[in-house]
Amino acid sequence: MEREILYMLGIVSVGFAVNYSLRALPFILFSGKDRELPPWIERFGKIVSPVIIAALIVYSYSGLEWYTLWPYLAGVLTIGLQVWKRNALVSIVAGTALYMLLLANCGCASTPDGLQFDAQHPAVSVSQSGVRFCDRPVRPEEVPDILEDYDIPKTRTIHIALDPNLKDLTQARTLMGYLGRAGYSRPVLVTQRHGESFATGKKPPKASAPKAKSTPKKQVIRYKKSNEQ
Amino acid sequence: MKRDIQIQAYEKRAIVKRAFIDSIPVLMGYSTMGFVAGVLLAAKGNLILAPLWAFLTSTLWVTGTMSIAGVPEIARHASFCAFALMTLMVNFRYAFYGFSMLSRWKKVPLLKKAYLVLMLTDENYALEYACRLQDPQKNLYYCTVLSMLNHSYWIVGLTIGAVVVAVLGHVVDPDSIRKYTNGMEFSMAALFIVILTDQIRQFLERRK
Numbered sequence: 001m002e003r004e005i006l007y008m009l010g011i012v013s014v015g016f017a018v019n020y021s022l023r024a025l026p027f028i029l030f031s032g033k034d035r036e037l038p039p040w041i042e043r044f045g046k047i048v049s050p051v052i053i054a055a056l057i058v059y060s061y062s063g064l065e066w067y068t069l070w071p072y073l074a075g076v077l078t079i080g081l082q083v084w085k086r087n088a089l090v091s092i093v094a095g096t097a098l099y100m101l102l103l104a105n106c107g108c109a110s111t112p113d114g115l116q117f118d119a120q121h122p123a124v125s126v127s128q129s130g131v132r133f134c135d136r137p138v139r140p141e142e143v144p145d146i147l148e149d150y151d152i153p154k155t156r157t158i159h160i161a162l163d164p165n166l167k168d169l170t171q172a173r174t175l176m177g178y179l180g181r182a183g184y185s186r187p188v189l190v191t192q193r194h195g196e197s198f199a200t201g202k203k204p205p206k207a208s209a210p211k212a213k214s215t216p217k218k219q220v221i222r223y224k225k226s227n228e229q
Numbered sequence: 230m231k232r233d234i235q236i237q238a239y240e241k242r243a244i245v246k247r248a249f250i251d252s253i254p255v256l257m258g259y260s261t262m263g264f265v266a267g268v269l270l271a272a273k274g275n276l277i278l279a280p281l282w283a284f285l286t287s288t289l290w291v292t293g294t295m296s297i298a299g300v301p302e303i304a305r306h307a308s309f310c311a312f313a314l315m316t317l318m319v320n321f322r323y324a325f326y327g328f329s330m331l332s333r334w335k336k337v338p339l340l341k342k343a344y345l346v347l348m349l350t351d352e353n354y355a356l357e358y359a360c361r362l363q364d365p366q367k368n369l370y371y372c373t374v375l376s377m378l379n380h381s382y383w384i385v386g387l388t389i390g391a392v393v394v395a396v397l398g399h400v401v402d403p404d405s406i407r408k409y410t411n412g413m414e415f416s417m418a419a420l421f422i423v424i425l426t427d428q429i430r431q432f433l434e435r436r437k
C-alpha cells in the first residue's frame with residue numbers, strides 16, 4: 001500500500017515536472033529579453049513535432065494487435081473522419097469503437113479471456129515463422145509468463161504443436177527449455193497432420209473433436225486469465 | 230489584484246460569458262475525453278486508488294496525451310526515468326506554444342503567469358491564441374477565466390471516469406469490465422493519428 005502511494009506520488013511529480021518544464025521553456029529561455037523568436041526554432045518545431053508524433057503512432061501500434069488488419073482499418077477511419085469532420089473527439093471515439101467491435105466480434109487472434117486447450121487443440125505452436133500462442137506471435141521466453149497469467153498448473157501437460165514442415169527444431173528446443181526452467185514439468189511436442197488445423201483459443205473445430213477418443217471431454221478445462229497485461 | 234480593478238464589472242461579466250461560450254467545444258471534448266481517460270486509467274491501470282490518481286494527474290499534468298498514453302506504462306510500473314523520457318517525447322510540442330505568448334504575457338505577475346503556463350494545452354492554447362481582445366488586461370482576464378473553465382472540465386471528466394469504474398468494480402465482476410474495455414487502448418493511437426493529421430493539414434494550408 002505505502003509503496004503504491006509512493007509510486008503514485010513519484011509518477012505524478014515526474015510527469016508534472018517534465019510537462020511543466022516543457023511549457024515553461026520559452027519563458028525561461030527568453031525571460032527579460034525583448035527579442036524576437038529566432039526563425040530556426042520555429043522551423044525546428046515544425047519539423048520535429050510531427051516526426052515525434054509519427055514515431056508515437058508506431059509505438060502505440062506495437063501495443064495493439066498489430067499483426068491483424070483491425071488497427072489499420074480503425075486508423076483509416078480515424079484519419080478519414082478527421083480530414084472530413086475536423087472533430088478530434090468524433091474521430092477518436094469512432095476509431096476506437098470500430099477497433100473494439102472488430103476485436104470483440106471478428107475472432108481476432110488475440111489471447112482470449114478463457115483458454116481451452118488439449119492435445120487436439122494446443123495453444124502453443126511452433127512453425128517456421130516462430131512461436132505462436134493462440135495464433136499470436138510471441139517470443140519463446142514469454143510463453144511461461146502467459147501460461148502463468150491463465151493460472152495453468154505447472155503439472156499440466158502443455159501440448160506444443162509442431163509444424164510438420166519445420167526442419168530446424170532449435171526454437172522448439174529453446175521453448176521447451178524455457179518451460180522446463182519455469183517449472184512446467186510436462187511440455188509435450190505434437191505434430192500437426194496435413195490439412196488439419198488446430199483450434200485457436202475459443203472455438204475448437206467440431207469436425208476434429210470426435211476423433212479424439214483418447215482424450216475424454218472432462219480433461220478440457222477452461223482457464224481464466226487471472227490478470228490483464 | 231490592481232490590474233483586475235481597472236476592468237469594469239460589466240466588462241468582466243461580458244468576458245466571462247465570451248470565455249464560456251468559446252469553451253463549450255472544449256467542454257464537450259474535455260469532459261468526454263477525460264471520462265475515457267479516467268475509465269482507461271481505472272480499468273487498465275491495475276491500480277488501487279484510481280480516483281486519486283485521476284484527480285492528481287488531471288490537476289497537475291493537464292495533458293490528454295499522457296493521461297492516455299501513460300496508462301500502460303503506469304500499469305506495468307515503469308521506472309520514473311522511463312516515464313520522464315516518454316513524457317518528454319509525447320509532449321514535446323508543448324515547448325513551442327509558449328513562444329507565441331511571450332510578448333503577450335510579459336507583464337503578467339508571476340503566480341498568474343505560472344498558472345497560465347500550466348494551462349498551455351492544445352485546445353486552451355488554440356483558443357487563447359485566437360483571442361481578439363486587444364486590451365492587455367481584458368485579454369489576460371479572458372485567458373485566466375478560459376484556463377480555469379477548461380481545467381475544471383478536464384478534472385471533473387477524468388475523476389468521474391475513474392470513480393465510475395472504481396464503483397462498478399465493486400458491484401460487478403472486474404473481469405467483465407476488462408472484457409468490455411478490451412481494445413480501448415486504441416484511443417491513444419487514435420489521438421496521435423488525429424494530432425498528426427491536423428499538423429499535416431496545417432502544414433499544407435500554410436504552403437498554399
